[in-house]
Amino acid sequence: MLEEIASASARPLDPGSPLTRDTECSGDGPGRAAVDFPVAVILPAGGSGERMGLPTPKQFCTILNRPLISYTIQAFERLSWIGTVVVVVAKENHDLMLNIVREFHHTKVKVVHGGTSRHRSVFNGLQAFSNSTDDSLTPKPKVVIIHDAVRPFVEEDLLLKITLAAKEEGASGAIRPLVSTVIATTLEGYLDHSLERAKYRASEMPQGFLYDIIFQAYQLCSEYDFDFGTECLHLALQYCGTNAKLIEGPPTLWKVTYKRDLAAAEAIIKENLSTSACVITEAAAEAVELAGTLQKNLATQGMVLVGVSSPELFLRLDMHLFESSREMKEKVKLNTTKRSFDTQKTDEITTFMRLASEVKQANVQLYGIQIDHTKVSELWERSAARLADITVALIRDRNPALIGQLLQA
Amino acid sequence: MLEEIASASARPLDPGSPLTRDTECSGDGPGRAAVDFPVAVILPAGGSGERMGLPTPKQFCTILNRPLISYTIQAFERLSWIGTVVVVVAKENHDLMLNIVREFHHTKVKVVHGGTSRHRSVFNGLQAFSNSTDDSLTPKPKVVIIHDAVRPFVEEDLLLKITLAAKEEGASGAIRPLVSTVIATTLEGYLDHSLERAKYRASEMPQGFLYDIIFQAYQLCSEYDFDFGTECLHLALQYCGTNAKLIEGPPTLWKVTYKRDLAAAEAIIKENLSTSACVITEAAAEAVELAGTLQKNLATQGMVLVGVSSPELFLRLDMHLFESSREMKEKVKLNTTKRSFDTQKTDEITTFMRLASEVKQANVQLYGIQIDHTKVSELWERSAARLADITVALIRDRNPALIGQLLQA
Incomplete structure (x- = not known):
């Protein structure tokens, strides 16, 4: 899985080739x-x-x-x-x-x-x-x-x-x-x-x-x-x-x-760079379902989901990529975790912001999106649609001011 | 104050005049x-x-x-x-x-x-x-x-x-x-x-x-x-x-x-629309200090802070504006509240998202930014700078996918 993500994501996001497609x-x-x-x-x-x-x-x-x-x-x-x-x-x-x-x-x-x-x-x-x-x-x-x-x-x-x-x-x-x-003009401007x-x-x-x-x-x-x-x-x-x-x-x-x-x-340049997303999720068991839904939604925007990984894998993956390749510049990552308000403490947000600011040094833009894994299918679908909207917006805009933010889908 | 905000904000944000300036x-x-x-x-x-x-x-x-x-x-x-x-x-x-x-x-x-x-x-x-x-x-x-x-x-x-x-x-x-x-071309393409x-x-x-x-x-x-x-x-x-x-x-x-x-x-069009921000804060006593800092930061981006109000005033203000004027279309608002992790419950986020989705009907884009009112001046300055960055980014991008999000400065 790790290798797959690395190879799939390194190419389409290469900023050196704005016309990759x-x-x-x-x-x-x-x-x-x-x-x-x-x-x-x-x-x-x-x-x-x-x-x-x-x-x-x-x-x-x-x-x-x-x-x-x-x-x-x-x-x-x-x-x-x-x-x-x-x-x-x-x-x-x-x-x-x-x-x-x-x-x-x-x-x-x-x-x-x-x-x-x-x-x-x-x-x-x-x-x-x-x-x-x-x-x-x-x-x-x-x-x-x-x-x-x-x-x-x-x-x-x-x-x-x-x-x-x-x-x-x-x-x-x-x-x-x-x-x-x-048109040819006269000296007088006619x-x-x-x-x-x-x-x-x-x-x-x-x-x-x-x-x-x-x-x-x-x-x-x-x-x-x-x-x-x-x-x-x-x-x-x-x-x-x-x-x-x-x-x-x-x-x-x-x-x-x-x-x-x-x-x-x-x-x-943005349109040509913004063709793939990589999802990292806390809950590996739910990742497959989430990825499937996201994939469908992204496809309608002409984007491709290149991989899903757990946070630990994400960190190892990124360290690997940062060291091995300058192609990673301006890569955009999505951190999709299960929303859990009870445990949402200053610590969690601070940790996430710190991580985002660290990987930013390596030109990786890290944004977080939390999603409620509800059993009510109507709510779930709405959240999944919003997840896709936010994902697309973040990838398209590549806005450095929003790096490290934890958004709600 | 209320009238001041209403009149100051209605004009520069009028979408009908993309070259207002x-x-x-x-x-x-x-x-x-x-x-x-x-x-x-x-x-x-x-x-x-x-x-x-x-x-x-x-x-x-x-x-x-x-x-x-x-x-x-x-x-x-x-x-x-x-x-x-x-x-x-x-x-x-x-x-x-x-x-x-x-x-x-x-x-x-x-x-x-x-x-x-x-x-x-x-x-x-x-x-x-x-x-x-x-x-x-x-x-x-x-x-x-x-x-x-x-x-x-x-x-x-x-x-x-x-x-x-x-x-x-x-x-x-x-x-x-x-x-x-x-250039004039020959029939043969030379x-x-x-x-x-x-x-x-x-x-x-x-x-x-x-x-x-x-x-x-x-x-x-x-x-x-x-x-x-x-x-x-x-x-x-x-x-x-x-x-x-x-x-x-x-x-x-x-x-x-x-x-x-x-x-x-x-x-x-965005550049011409995005010249002013309105800040609403929970803590009226701190509003003036915050507004002063934000104003300085926004000025470097060519933007003007048009007003500061409390949340209650914000709601009354908006109802007033929504009803009186179609000029309000695509107005962007910033909700700046004191960050308070202890009280940050599902309720607060849900309420804010609901409010954002209501005012969206009236074409007001509502985003939230929370800021830690720390006494450590170095941290405060960093947060204030980030507040300005995020404010500018939100106003410039006018991204509907991020409406109702509560960001951290």
Whole structure:
């Protein structure tokens, strides 16, 4: 039982893969076979985030205690066919970025300093690779993927298409249909004409390039391009005659731009993390019945019950997991005990709160739910339904302020 | 004290004005003086919401138990200078829409049936007004505002600019800078060219028109325009020679398009609702000290403590409020009592849960927080900080699954 819970729960709750349900997260996905050449990534992350109206640049804003950029890095790092991820940051954020790399155990990241524009930053990133045999430099890849630090939900499927098209055609880019009509304005601020929507697309990220093509484009382009150009694909066309292959991406590609986008990103991450619950019960004999009822109720919410254990098992289990795996971060646990008011003393609550605060150190969120094991089936069903509601709510919200609370179902 | 709480709490928690902090919500804003001619609104709401990947069309998705479209209607209804709001819905949603109008007490809404395209729906909306003297029809307005049902955060300031520009110039529309570069594609799916971002804008809503201009444009336009055109401003230009005045709107204008946008909208609404807490305490003598500490802690989160009362006062207060005002919907209350484990019996919890479930009928969310009134100042400060954390979390999340729970600070 112990092993079953450990293995079943460690994967779907891994915070490093916000799209667990939709994508292949191991390095053994379809990409490994298809990509037999070196691929690197450049993540420009020098933006100041003015549009957010927040003091922190958006790529460093945290969602569930993890900076946005760490989710994005992880989306690339988890793929075995992707090598170095060059993160380009403003000089003042260099130490912050190194701390993130350390804290979230990123292993493929190389941090370099950005320039005064997005293009200068990307070019700095490209220069982190080398044609020479100098061992201190990373050898240049065949294909380089350019992405945004603030688009955390990029899937292997699309990365693969972008990479293979870039290898084949020299350049490739993700596109999306336009959400709004695009209009041209007169100098005086009046409508000049509107564009026919069907002929145009929004250019998104990721984009892929043969390293030699994009490097050459930057070597040839003008200072004006460096300062005011917005589109790498345009440089490849203008300076290397390469027409990029365009590939339609999913809506999840969107860029975290405004403050509200952080809430949207958090909701997506939570929804993908919140797919399983582990129940620990005091009364082993009743656990099976309770688990059955809870399982049925959770299923209607798209969640899975991964295991039931006694409190002693829970403690041993957790100690085991805490020590063996960093995957356990932000795991949510439910403590379901039989409600027993007579014995509910200060001691019990205090003990539970202390336990919760201890396991919190290991990023396990422990909440308690007490349930009356009544023989009146109507009351029991109501309590079981409430148990499921509270369980779902706690797992979805992952609210640190409620850790260690003993709730009543 | 009682009156103070009633008046202070009723306004900022009014769910009908999600932007309470930023906008003028009464009918006595700047618009009343500036607009001395009849203005009506058309809200096309016939969309099927395919892009959401949800079974419910997005305009009918609920946020905090209220359909999105009701927030949008309210954004117009609260302005005294705006008359009829014509909501255009698909025939199969007619009854649903009438129910929403009833349940959320909308008073200016007229529901009409949509056509097979957005333009046909808008034209149907325009035909709800009349040039004739037939009393069964609403007289035509001078200016008509066309908006989207799924853009709930429209502010009076912008509506006023749009309306006055439409009166002056014949047509006007909100614009936003482009978030992505727009590119033209070849038939084979390659990059043709990219547009210079500075010359183009995204055309958003609301748009304003002299009624006669937009009505005439629709009478002259082709079947092709009706079926495939996307831009009302374009019709006014093409068929009436009217160049619309373009006005840059705020980022909150964005359109709820994808499922993630619902989470973003919910976060905005919650943030604007969650600005005040009301504390009820058992121990009146200690209330002042507790309130002072809580107030300081809440202030750091941008929240205001609106009042402190005893439980008896709370009950009388609520009965008073429940009866007098529908503004109380979704109000959140905190019940802060002295923690007393010795007397904590089944009875106390059961009574509290029953009370919570009763006031829930009146859309008051009641949560309990118990606090140890210890003399050890270090412990007291920690508890007070936790009290604030839990208070903020409960108010922000407004989680119905936790109603009636007795938490420990």
